[in-house]
Amino acid sequence: MSILDIRVLGDPILRQATTPVTTITDRLQRLIDDMFDTMHHARGIGLAAPQVGRTERLTVVDLGDEPLVLINPEVVLSSSGKAKGEEGCLSIPDIYADVERPKSVTVRALDRHGKEFERDATDLLARCLQHEIDHLDGKLFLDYLSVLKRTAALAKWKLSSDDYPGYIRRVALETSEELSGHEHPEEEL
Ligand code: K1U
Numbered sequence: 404m405s406i407l408d409i410r411v412l413g414d415p416i417l418r419q420a421t422t423p424v425t426t427i428t429d430r431l432q433r434l435i436d437d438m439f440d441t442m443h444h445a446r447g448i449g450l451a452a453p454q455v456g457r458t459e460r461l462t463v464v465d466l467g468d469e470p471l472v473l474i475n476p477e478v479v480l481s482s483s484g485k486a487k488g489e490e491g492c493l494s495i496p497d498i499y500a501d502v503e504r505p506k507s508v509t510v511r512a513l514d515r516h517g518k519e520f521e522r523d524a525t526d527l528l529a530r531c532l533q534h535e536i537d538h539l540d541g542k543l544f545l546d547y548l549s550v551l552k553r554t555a556a557l558a559k560w561k562l563s564s565d566d567y568p569g570y571i572r573r574v575a576l577e578t579s580e581e582l583s584g585h586e587h588p589e590e591e592l
C-alpha cells in the first residue's frame with residue numbers, strides 16, 4: 404500500500420465534481436487501500452478521492468470502530484434538526500471552524516464489492532459523511548462560513564500556503580520529518 408500526496412486548497416481538483424464509478428476494478432481496490440493508508444497516516448477520520456488527485460466518486464471514513472468505503476454516495480435523508488460542530492480538513496491543514504449541518508443523515512452508497520447499502524448516522528459520523536460527500540461535489544467546509552470567518556480563515560491559510568508548493572501536501576514526508584525532529588529546522592536556533 405502507498406501513502407498518497409494530499410491536494411490542498413487552491414488545487415482546482417478540489418472544486419470539480421466527481422464522476423460516478425461504473426466498474427469495481429482491481430485498480431479501484433488499490434486506490435481504496437491507499438486512501439485508508441493515507442487517511443490513517445495523516446490522522447484524519449475521512450478522505451475523499453479529489454483530495455488525492457482523483458476524480459472518482461469515492462470516499463473512505465474511519466472514526467475508529469468501523470472503516471467505511473462509500474462508492475457513489477448520496478445523502479438520501481437529512482434531519483431537520485441541525486448541530487454545530489468543529490471541522491477540519493486534511494486539504495486545509497491547521498484551519499478549524501464550527502459548521503452547522505443536519506445532525507443526522509441517511510447515506511446510500513456502494514461498498515467496495517459494489518453492493519448497495521444504507522447507513523444512518525448521527526453526530527460526528529453524520530458530520531464526517533456530509534463533509535466527505537461535499538468534497539465529491541467540489542464543496543469545502545469554508546463555503547459554509549460567514550464572510551467574516553471565511554476571510555479570517557483564508558488569511559490564516561495564506562500564511563502557511565507556501566509550505567505546499569504545487570498545492571501538494573506530502574504526508575509521508577511530514578511524518579518522517581516529525582520523527583527526526585526536523586519539521587521546522589529554523590526553530591532549532
Ligand atoms: O475530509 C477531510 O478533510 C478529513 C477530515 C474529516 C472531518 C473532520 C472533522 C469534521 C468533519 C470531517 C478530517 O479528518 S480533519 C482531522 C480530524 O481528524 C478532525 C478534526 C476535527 C474534529 C475531528 C477530527
Ligand code: ZN
Binds near residue numbers: 494534538
Ligand atoms: Zn476535507
